[in-house]
Amino acid sequence: MTKFQALHTNIKIRLITDFSMEFVLMAILPFMAVYFSSRLGAGTAGLLLAFTMAAGIGIGLWTGHLSDVIGRKRIIVTAQGLQVLSLGVMALASSPVFESVWLMFAAFLVANACFNASDPPSEAMIIDYSSEAERPYVYQLAYWLGNVAYAFGAVIGGLFFESGRVYLFVALFLVSICIWYVVAFKLTEKKQAVSFSKKGLQKTQAPLTIWKRYAAILKDRRFLFFLIGTVCIASLEFQLDKYVAVRLDEQFHLMLGGFELTGVRMFSLIMFINTLGVVFFTMPVSARVSSLNYKKVLATGLGIYTLAFGFFGFSTSFLVLILAAAAFTLGEIVYIPVRQTILAGIVHDDSRGSYMAMESMMYNAALLLSSFMLTASAVIPPAGMSTLFVLLGVVGFISYQLCLPLTKSGKARAS
Numbered sequence: 001m002t003k004f005q006a007l008h009t010n011i012k013i014r015l016i017t018d019f020s021m022e023f024v025l026m027a028i029l030p031f032m033a034v035y036f037s038s039r040l041g042a043g044t045a046g047l048l049l050a051f052t053m054a055a056g057i058g059i060g061l062w063t064g065h066l067s068d069v070i071g072r073k074r075i076i077v078t079a080q081g082l083q084v085l086s087l088g089v090m091a092l093a094s095s096p097v098f099e100s101v102w103l104m105f106a107a108f109l110v111a112n113a114c115f116n117a118s119d120p121p122s123e124a125m126i127i128d129y130s131s132e133a134e135r136p137y138v139y140q141l142a143y144w145l146g147n148v149a150y151a152f153g154a155v156i157g158g159l160f161f162e163s164g165r166v167y168l169f170v171a172l173f174l175v176s177i178c179i180w181y182v183v184a185f186k187l188t189e190k191k192q193a194v195s196f197s198k199k200g201l202q203k204t205q206a207p208l209t210i211w212k213r214y215a216a217i218l219k220d221r222r223f224l225f226f227l228i229g230t231v232c233i234a235s236l237e238f239q240l241d242k243y244v245a246v247r248l249d250e251q252f253h254l255m256l257g258g259f260e261l262t263g264v265r266m267f268s269l270i271m272f273i274n275t276l277g278v279v280f281f282t283m284p285v286s287a288r289v290s291s292l293n294y295k296k297v298l299a300t301g302l303g304i305y306t307l308a309f310g311f312f313g314f315s316t317s318f319l320v321l322i323l324a325a326a327a328f329t330l331g332e333i334v335y336i337p338v339r340q341t342i343l344a345g346i347v348h349d350d351s352r353g354s355y356m357a358m359e360s361m362m363y364n365a366a367l368l369l370s371s372f373m374l375t376a377s378a379v380i381p382p383a384g385m386s387t388l389f390v391l392l393g394v395v396g397f398i399s400y401q402l403c404l405p406l407t408k409s410g411k412a413r414a415s
Helices: 010-026 029-040 041-072 073-094 101-128 135-160 164-187 198-204 207-217 219-238 239-249 263-287 294-312 317-346 349-376 382-403
Strands: 253-256 260-264
Touching: 010 029, 010 073, 010 101, 010 135, 010 164, 029 041, 029 101, 029 135, 041 073, 041 101, 041 349, 073 101, 073 164, 101 135, 101 349, 135 164, 135 263, 135 317, 219 317, 219 349, 219 382, 239 253, 239 260, 239 263, 239 317, 239 349, 239 382, 260 263, 263 317, 294 317, 294 382
Parallel strands: none
Antiparallel strands: 253 260
């Protein structure tokens, strides 16, 4: 029996449906800014997308809490059902018969909210049904599938969003129906759904109740260090399409024979190396490091990752940037599955959905931090930005290390 076959059916379903949902999202999300900007102007489009992101954060925090109270499946099935409807409306809003940018926005708002709503209970469900020994493999596979979905979704969206948008949305609508059917009729529920009176259910959803749950989570010292580490390290990754892309556009230019390699093309090459590396080397590399000490693997991965961003911050050498792209990819492959395994080991059993919702929100905090860093780069020279990147990597590494409790031998472990 293979490792995949040995996994609980729910985990297999979640891996496959999460891949499909990620594919659907990436076929739409990267192109919505262009769509709204071309019809409503960049200023209005920015406000609409900011509101969409804020709504998604709020929905995720609410459903994370709710999944710990009433169970995971009910929320996942409801969110997926609403996503089916929203994609159907988006197809309608794209058709020549009934084209409407505001109807498109309303449906996109619902679709994005549904994706955010289902994410915390889905992540919590993977922890519910996996053992500590299985989690490194599960998160390696989930990471690989997520990147494949990201790549293929973006390619399909790029090919059809402009010229065949209505057909794209119809196809995604059909894919979403299949996802809904699988989660509605094939998923089982380990956490027993609790029945409430109308008054009791309202009490569990009261803002004060939700606030108290998240306030209690933030008192968890190990998890708080994990959140700090997440913000620091994720903000580095978000620098790729912000500071690094802008700096390369301004400072990098190279002629290779008769081919002009501009900064934008160099950035695209870095992303291409990263995508290929993740798709083809995640599983082989993960298999080699899965049996090693967590602390050493995490230190190695984050060290390589941070070093790469140190060079991204200032170098204009083609060879150095290529090596940095390879190092960044290797570090990412090594550390992310270990990071997810550590997270699964420190969340409390009775609040897994809430913990996962809070962890997801940290990516938005990292996105905000990376935007501030881009602004700061106007007055900070490249060497200073590189130093800042390395400092963020060091703080992130230390924070993650503080999440690991010590065994009697003094070695850190994941849970």
